[in-house]
Structures are given as C-alpha cells and as structure tokens.
Amino acid sequence: MSPSKAMGNGVMESPMRKPAFAARVVRDWRSGDRAGLARCLIVVLTLLAVATFMTSITTGAADASLANILRWLTGEADQAMSARDRIIILDIRLPRAVLGMLVGASLAVSGVVMQGLFRNPLADPGLVGVSSGASLGAVLLIVLGDVAFGPLFAVLGFYALPFGAFLGGLATTLLLYRIATRGGQTSVATMLLAGIALGALAGAVTGVLVFIADDKQLRDLTFWGLGSLAGANWTKIAAAGPIILVSLAVVPFLARGLNAITLGEAAAYHMGIPVQRLKNIAVFSVAGATGASVAVSGGIGFVGIVVPHLLRLVIGPDHRYLLPASALLGGTLLIFADMLARTIVSPAELPIGIITAFVGAPFFLWVLLRGRSNIGL
Amino acid sequence: MIRAFDISVRLAGRQVLHGISFDAAPGAMTAIVGPNGSGKTTTLKAISGELTPSAGKVTINGRDLAGLKPWELALQRGVLPQSMVISFPFTVREIVRLGLMANSGEASAHDRIADEALEAVDLAGFSGRFYQELSGGEQQRVQLARVLCQISAPVAGGEPRYLLLDEPVSSLDIRHQLTIMRLARQFCAEGGGVIAVMHDLNLTSMFADQIIMMKAGRIRARGAPKDVLTDETMEAVFGCRMRVSVAPAHDIPFVLPQSAAI
Numbered sequence A: 001m002s003p004s005k006a007m008g009n010g011v012m013e014s015p016m017r018k019p020a021f022a023a024r025v026v027r028d029w030r031s032g033d034r035a036g037l038a039r040c041l042i043v044v045l046t047l048l049a050v051a052t053f054m055t056s057i058t059t060g061a062a063d064a065s066l067a068n069i070l071r072w073l074t075g076e077a078d079q080a081m082s083a084r085d086r087i088i089i090l091d092i093r094l095p096r097a098v099l100g101m102l103v104g105a106s107l108a109v110s111g112v113v114m115q116g117l118f119r120n121p122l123a124d125p126g127l128v129g130v131s132s133g134a135s136l137g138a139v140l141l142i143v144l145g146d147v148a149f150g151p152l153f154a155v156l157g158f159y160a161l162p163f164g165a166f167l168g169g170l171a172t173t174l175l176l177y178r179i180a181t182r183g184g185q186t187s188v189a190t191m192l193l194a195g196i197a198l199g200a201l202a203g204a205v206t207g208v209l210v211f212i213a214d215d216k217q218l219r220d221l222t223f224w225g226l227g228s229l230a231g232a233n234w235t236k237i238a239a240a241g242p243i244i245l246v247s248l249a250v251v252p253f254l255a256r257g258l259n260a261i262t263l264g265e266a267a268a269y270h271m272g273i274p275v276q277r278l279k280n281i282a283v284f285s286v287a288g289a290t291g292a293s294v295a296v297s298g299g300i301g302f303v304g305i306v307v308p309h310l311l312r313l314v315i316g317p318d319h320r321y322l323l324p325a326s327a328l329l330g331g332t333l334l335i336f337a338d339m340l341a342r343t344i345v346s347p348a349e350l351p352i353g354i355i356t357a358f359v360g361a362p363f364f365l366w367v368l369l370r371g372r373s374n375i376g377l
Numbered sequence B: 001m002i003r004a005f006d007i008s009v010r011l012a013g014r015q016v017l018h019g020i021s022f023d024a025a026p027g028a029m030t031a032i033v034g035p036n037g038s039g040k041t042t043t044l045k046a047i048s049g050e051l052t053p054s055a056g057k058v059t060i061n062g063r064d065l066a067g068l069k070p071w072e073l074a075l076q077r078g079v080l081p082q083s084m085v086i087s088f089p090f091t092v093r094e095i096v097r098l099g100l101m102a103n104s105g106e107a108s109a110h111d112r113i114a115d116e117a118l119e120a121v122d123l124a125g126f127s128g129r130f131y132q133e134l135s136g137g138e139q140q141r142v143q144l145a146r147v148l149c150q151i152s153a154p155v156a157g158g159e160p161r162y163l164l165l166d167e168p169v170s171s172l173d174i175r176h177q178l179t180i181m182r183l184a185r186q187f188c189a190e191g192g193g194v195i196a197v198m199h200d201l202n203l204t205s206m207f208a209d210q211i212i213m214m215k216a217g218r219i220r221a222r223g224a225p226k227d228v229l230t231d232e233t234m235e236a237v238f239g240c241r242m243r244v245s246v247a248p249a250h251d252i253p254f255v256l257p258q259s260a261a262i
Helices: A002-030 A035-058 A066-073 A083-118 A130-148 A150-180 A188-212 A215-224 A234-261 A265-270 A275-297 A303-315 A319-343 A352-370 B040-048 B070-074 B092-098 B107-120 B136-150 B174-189 B201-207 B231-238
Strands: B002-011 B014-024 B029-033 B055-060 B077-080 B162-166 B193-197 B210-215 B218-223
Touching (some): A035 A083, A035 A303, A035 A319, A083 A234, A083 A275, A130 A150, A130 A188, A130 A215, A150 A188, A150 A234, A150 A275, A234 A319, A265 B077, A303 A352, A319 A352, B002 B040, B014 B055, B014 B210, B014 B218, B029 B040, B029 B174, B029 B201, B040 B077, B040 B162, B040 B210, B070 B077, B077 B136, B092 B107, B092 B136, B107 B136, B136 B174, B218 B231
Parallel strands (some): B029 B193, B029 B210, B077 B162, B162 B193
Antiparallel strands (some): B002 B014, B210 B218
C-alpha cells in the first residue's frame, strides 16, 4: 500500500517538478544568467569523470573487467581476479588514472587562473614558458642536485623534484608578469612574445644541463621527461599530489576576484578586491599546479587552453563555475587521451603530448582566427 | 563629503598634479572640466584610491583614504572608468551582477537590483546579450549599471555614498546623455554625491552644482557654473577666444540639451 502510494506521488509530481527546474534554467539562460546551466554541467561532468575513470582502469591489454573488480572488492569471490590482474589494476592502471586526473585538472585550472590573471584566453602555462621554466627547475635538481642542492634533497626527499619545478614555474611566472604588465595593464603581445623568449631561454639552459649530465643523470632525465603518464606510480602521486591538491584547493577562493579582474585591475580594486594579494596567490597556485604536473608527467600541452575555452563557450567566464568544471573536464580529457595513447598502437605507446598537441594546436589556431577582435591582439 | 587636501601626483617621474584641494559635498554634483591632459582623470584616480598621491591626502566621510581597505572603500563609492576591453564572453547580466559582489543579501534581491540598474540606464531587455557585441555607448551604460549595483542606495547606514564618473556620457547619443545626467542628478537629490569628469560644457552647466576647472595639473577656477564658465576662463584655460551665452547667427541651427522637453 505505502510503496504504491509513494510511487503514485512520484509519478504525479515529477512531470510538474522537472519541467519547472528545466524551465527555470532556460529562463535564466535567456536573461543572461548561466549559473543554473553551469551547475547542471558540473553534475554531468562529475558523472563523466567517474565513468571515464572506471573505464580507464578496466581498459588495457590484460583482462580485468569492472565486474571482476567489483566482485573482488566486495569479497564475493576472491578468485575472480588473479594476482597478476590485481597488480595490473592497483599498481599500474589505478595510479595512472589518478595521476591523469590530478595532472589534467591542474593543467586546466592553471590555464583558467593564468587566463584570468592576464585577462586573455590565450594565456597558458605551456604556451608562455611557465612549463619550460618548471622543467628547467626539475632538470637543474636532477643534474646539479648532488653538487649544489644536497641538503635540499636531504630535507625534501622525493618532494625535491616537484619543488624544484614549482620554483622554476614560479620564477618564470613572476618574470613574465613583470615584463608584460605595466601600470596594471597587460600587453598580450608582450606577454606571448616574452613567453616565447623565456621558454626558449629555459630550454637552452636545460639543453646545457643535459649536455653536461652524466650517464645516470641522463637516464633519470629520460625517464622523467617522457611527457606522458606512462611512468605513473604511487611514489610520483605521493610527491606531486599534495602540491597539486593544495593549489587546487586555494583557487576557488580566487574565483570572485578573478571575475572582477576581467574588467581590469583598477576596476577590480574599485569593486573592493585586494588586487595585489589576489595576483600573488594566483601566481603561486599556477606555479604550484604547473610545476608539480610538469615534475611528474613532463610537458603536456594545450589542455590549459582547450578545456577552459570550450567551457566558456557553454557556461560563460564566471570563475565560480569555470574552475570546478575545468578541473573535471581537464582530468577526464587527460585520462581519455591516455587511454588512446596506450591503445591505438598497442602494445606500444604514444606519448600523450602528441595526442593533446594534435587536438590542441588546430583548436588554438581556430580560437585565434575566430576571436581575433575579441582577444586584444 | 569627499575632500582633497593639497594633493600632488607624480607619474613616471613627472609631476602631473600640483596641490589640488577641493570639497565635494553630498547632495551636489561636482564636475571636473579642462583641456586634454590637464589632470582631470588623474585627479579622479587619486580620489578613488587608485593612485596614491605623493603629497597631500584625501578623505571620504571624514576618513583618510590611505587607511581604508579596498572592500571598505567599495561600500562607499563606485567608480566608472573611461572605457574597458573585456576579452571574455560575459553577458550583460553577468557584468552588471559583478557590481553586487560587495553586497551581501539574497539572490532574489540581487536579481531585482540588477534589473532596476539596467532599467535606469535604459537597457531593460539587454540582460541576455553579450557585452562584446554591444556598441560603445551601450557598453558604457552597462558599466554604469554595474556601478549602480555596487552603490545601489545613495545613503547607507546614515552616511552618503559617492559615484565617481570618468566621462560618463562621452560615447552616448543626446537622449542617453540626458538620461544619465538626470540619473546622476537624482542620485544627488537622494543624498549621495557625484564627481564627474566632463567634456560637454553645456551639459555641465545644466547639471553641475560645482565646476572645477583644471589646467596643467592645477585648479584654475572653482565654483558655480555661472561663475566659472566665463569669457575669461574659456580663453585662459582652453586657449580659445570665445563668448559664453551668445547664440550663433540665425541661419546656423544649434541644439542645446537645456531645451529638452523630456
């Protein structure tokens, strides 16, 4: 009696409730308020992220299906998975998916924050030399680590590499901001060109370091600089994860300030934003997220441009929604790209950077051509 | 009351303002006029807190600007800058609602304030349009609506609030120039204060209670329009020999805002 009554109520109510919610979202969207749409999209992206994550740990050469994993997890049938499959899932695919999620999210969020800070949709840590600076920081530690930074290694242990990359990224971002911003106005042309110069300089110094590196260091460098998630393991996650998570946890507090600063630094100040503090925190979190990502996965390009730009087209530039949506979509896309990278030429693997560049570079050109008048070039 | 005490400003090693002093009382509209490069915008920036004077000080309702945090200032005055380029696809509503950041309160109240502000600048029905697709004059009015959201009441907590407007009507047609100037007048009538940098001397003399006339970083004349706008100041400040209040020859039509019926 009571279940059928409850069901009856549900049937009665749902046609009234659901259209009311959908209608409200559509009405708000028509009147220029995309917050409702953005919240819906974040829910969808969360589901998509979970689905992609699950698909990723069940896809690959070895046969370890989701059903088997679930049965093993619930202890229903311990024999459902062989020890080999368990190792493949827990020590290879799972860290890879987790790292993909972390790195993808931090690349996309770094892009959003950097673009907000520079008030331009083309600013991206990979494009303006921040990733190269972070690389230099990490390479510097690998090659000169024993000689010059021995104590640092002793104190930081395996955090030393991400920390070095963080410092490299921070130095590059600060320098770039100094060069490109005069009196609160950022010159986009100066920013892009200075970014190219800084990136090239960092690349050159990195080249010198590689040249003087000994055999053991060269092997470390090769393993580290693959630009892929192939080397993912729990140690890497333990090293980079905390820095990435702290950076990602800080940026939601910047959302309102980043919204205001899109009208200019003066206008943001007039609206009550402590602009200098906002910029400092933004630069540090970009350097942290980019540095830690570069330290564990090398340079993976274009995620930071493509993801925020696509999302802005749908939900608009409000950073309160753009930041979480970018984190989710960035992580999802990187896991997906990684699945492609390890399956299309299986059993070999493509570096994931190749895939993101194949998608991202044409996209970047499209943004340039389409929005030439809007991006202040 | 906003008071400037003998403020001087140096920009890139050059002294731009030399000892500017004036009072802008609530309930009155103060217009700053002068030739290009005379320091009007710099004065406004010093009053808004955007620039720190090298000497002198500014007070707002008796408190020194230098001791106020950005969010404290944001509750007391709104600033309309000259023009701004925005590279992200904001809708009109999203821009206007940025002005509500400093306000606490409920979302429904926010929607109402935003709608009223858009209506006040004659942009009702524009809320779903993209800012980047609007004309310059429409963009200027959207920004004014944003400022009106930030300072939605001319008086709050018993203290007057202020609008600082840098050329608020520079890209507007004559009808909207009148709309905006009347809006500013209304804000004053309700107890707030307005300081505006102006170029149109006819609109200025029609709406301003006090004119501050600047040249080369100094105040050259200050007072009611009829005392400041004279043949002598026009020549001395603008370097233009011209006569005030003389109608042109009868075959040249002229249109003055003062003749507007609505």
